[in-house]
Amino acid sequence: MKFIIEHLEKHFEKKEVLRDIDFTFESGKIYGLLGRNGAGKTTLFNCLNRDMKAEGGSFYMEIDGQRRDVAPEDIGYVLSTPTVPEFLTGREFLKFFIDIHEDKLQNIQELDAYFDYIGISREDRDKLLKDYSHGMKNKMQMLVNIIAKPNLLLLDEPLTSLDVVVAEEMKQLLRTLKEGRIIIFSTHIMDLALDLCDEIVLLNQGVLERVDKTNLNSQEFKEKILAALMGN
Numbered sequence: 001m002k003f004i005i006e007h008l009e010k011h012f013e014k015k016e017v018l019r020d021i022d023f024t025f026e027s028g029k030i031y032g033l034l035g036r037n038g039a040g041k042t043t044l045f046n047c048l049n050r051d052m053k054a055e056g057g058s059f060y061m062e063i064d065g066q067r068r069d070v071a072p073e074d075i076g077y078v079l080s081t082p083t084v085p086e087f088l089t090g091r092e093f094l095k096f097f098i099d100i101h102e103d104k105l106q107n108i109q110e111l112d113a114y115f116d117y118i119g120i121s122r123e124d125r126d127k128l129l130k131d132y133s134h135g136m137k138n139k140m141q142m143l144v145n146i147i148a149k150p151n152l153l154l155l156d157e158p159l160t161s162l163d164v165v166v167a168e169e170m171k172q173l174l175r176t177l178k179e180g181r182i183i184i185f186s187t188h189i190m191d192l193a194l195d196l197c198d199e200i201v202l203l204n205q206g207v208l209e210r211v212d213k214t215n216l217n218s219q220e221f222k223e224k225i226l227a228a229l230m231g232n
């Protein structure tokens with residue numbers, strides 16, 4: 001499976017944010033999307049999730065050489081600021097999500113199994129989501145996206161505000177999820193991108209470019225990314 005973006009463009013009045021996004025993503029990989037503040041990472045995700053209309057270009061899924069339009073259920077989108085219904089408990093939210101998607105979900109498990117999987121403790125499962133910490137809300141958002149098994153998972157800086165233990169758990173989870181799907185992960189933390197991602201992609205001046213990842217962890221590689229982001 002491939003996810004192909006062709007000549008995607010987006011501007012806000014005179015400001016050109018996405019100039020010509022042209023890129024092919026392949027399943028089984030986690031892509032680290034790096035870009036400076038305001039480079040357009042969230043705008044790109046919003047356009048792919050069709051929360052925002054692009055001015056030009058297109059994107060498709062390609063499965064066994066056949067192209068088709070991206071369906072809403074192909075995409076899971078985890079926002080940097082978790083949005084969960086605060087008036088529900090964790091358990092109610094999960095049950096509600098499963099109930100409304102029941103016809104599309106396979107191998108539905110007991111609710112507690114999902115909480116065990118994501119590491120939400122027994123005493124927290126019946127608490128209102130408004131009383132969850134940022135990291136716990138983030139986990140819930142991640143969980144519903146995992147249950148939905150989308151072909152393409154867009155993660156907008158989901159680990160940035162998590163403590164080291166939770167971030168490590170999330171990283172493990174993402175590694176187990178990448179088989180058979182495409183994960184695109186935006187972050188400002190270069191070490192995190194290098195640690196977790198199979199490919200590094202830079203969004204710079206409205207264009208996406210892959211960075212050759214030989215010597216992924218070398219200082220030289222980090223300097224190369226920095227230089228590219230600074231426009232050298």
Ligand SMILES: Nc1ncnc2c1ncn2[C@@H]1O[C@H](COP(=O)(O)OP(=O)(O)OP(=O)(O)O)[C@@H](O)[C@H]1O
Nearest residue numbers: 012015017035036037038039040041042043044188
């Ligand atoms: N709805 C909007 N209306 C006008 N301008 C917008 C809108 N959304 C984003 N922008 C502008 O588009 C540019 C890209 O913003 P975006 O949030 O996509 O960047 P980003 O790479 O996600 O940034 P950061 O890393 O700081 O989160 C910025 O200059 C921003 O001000």
